[in-house]
Amino acid sequence: MKIIVVGAEGDIGKAACAELGERHDLIRVGRSSDDIQVDMSDRAAIDKMYARLGPVDAVVSTAGDVHFGPLQEHTDETLMLGLKQKVMGQINLVLAGLKTVVDGGSFTLTSGVLDRDPVRMGVGAATANGALGGFVVGSAIEMPRQLRINVVSPGLLDVSVPRYGKWFPGHNPVSSKRVGRAFAKSVEGAITGQVIIVE
Numbered sequence: 057m058k059i060i061v062v063g064a065e066g067d068i069g070k071a072a073c074a075e076l077g078e079r080h081d082l083i084r085v086g087r088s089s090d091d092i093q094v095d096m097s098d099r100a101a102i103d104k105m106y107a108r109l110g111p112v113d114a115v116v117s118t119a120g121d122v123h124f125g126p127l128q129e130h131t132d133e134t135l136m137l138g139l140k141q142k143v144m145g146q147i148n149l150v151l152a153g154l155k156t157v158v159d160g161g162s163f164t165l166t167s168g169v170l171d172r173d174p175v176r177m178g179v180g181a182a183t184a185n186g187a188l189g190g191f192v193v194g195s196a197i198e199m200p201r202q203l204r205i206n207v208v209s210p211g212l213l214d215v216s217v218p219r220y221g222k223w224f225p226g227h228n229p230v231s232s233k234r235v236g237r238a239f240a241k242s243v244e245g246a247i248t249g250q251v252i253i254v255e
């Protein structure tokens with residue numbers, strides 16, 4: 057398969073690419089790193105990317121900034137960062153890609169553990185994750201041409217512990233290998249409309 061991976065250089069992106077890259081042709085996309093530079097929060101840039109790279113068999117997103125901070129310090133602006141970047145960035149990859157992904161192809165997005173197992177300062181991520189789960193469940197039943205859509209929702213990755221571990225007291229890190237396999241399950245399998253939990 058020919059697969060676009062947005063966020064390929066990140067911790068989750070590397071896990072997804074390590075697994076999918078064994079069997080498929082990957083086009084690695086990032087905002088400033090990777091083979092191709094696209095800011096997924098810019099719909100016009102996404103349209104240009106698909107015009108240049110399409111048609112493709114699958115689109116995988118492992119990207120999406122959110123603001124971490126205490127609830128009482130959140131503002132319209134800090135919460136909108138996650139909604140614009142993590143939620144609408146990934147949703148726009150789907151909306152703009154509906155005509156570019158081939159019949160029977162798939163979209164796989166990334167959310168995370170914090171809307172079911174919260175930590176302090178994680179409300180921005182929890183809000184974004186919940187929205188993505190809703191989008192995937194709601195959109196799967198209306199996908200044209202047997203297209204499928206899922207979202208991978210991992211716990212804290214083992215490789216991310218040095219960066220984020222102190223904010224996740226008592227959480228069991230998940231293996232990057234298992235997270236990579238969750239992307240294979242979505243891309244190569246038959247499920248749709250699922251939140252694929254890895255923990």
Ligand SMILES: NC(=O)c1ccc[n+]([C@@H]2O[C@H](COP(=O)([O-])OP(=O)(O)OC[C@H]3O[C@@H](n4cnc5c(N)ncnc54)[C@H](OP(=O)(O)O)[C@@H]3O)[C@@H](O)[C@H]2O)c1
Pocket residue numbers: 062063064065066067068069085086087088089090094095096097118119120121122141142145166167168169181209210211212213214216
């Ligand atoms: N790491 C974990 O343990 C973990 C667990 C559960 C959920 N998550 C979620 O998974 C997502 C990725 O996390 P991560 O730790 O892998 O992040 P990361 O290591 O910081 O990497 C993020 C990647 O996404 C790219 N990216 C970010 N915003 C983009 C945009 N607007 N357009 C295009 N590319 C963009 C970055 O590219 P550039 O570097 O070029 O900007 C980078 O390659 C986040 O939403 C995070 O909340 C992470």
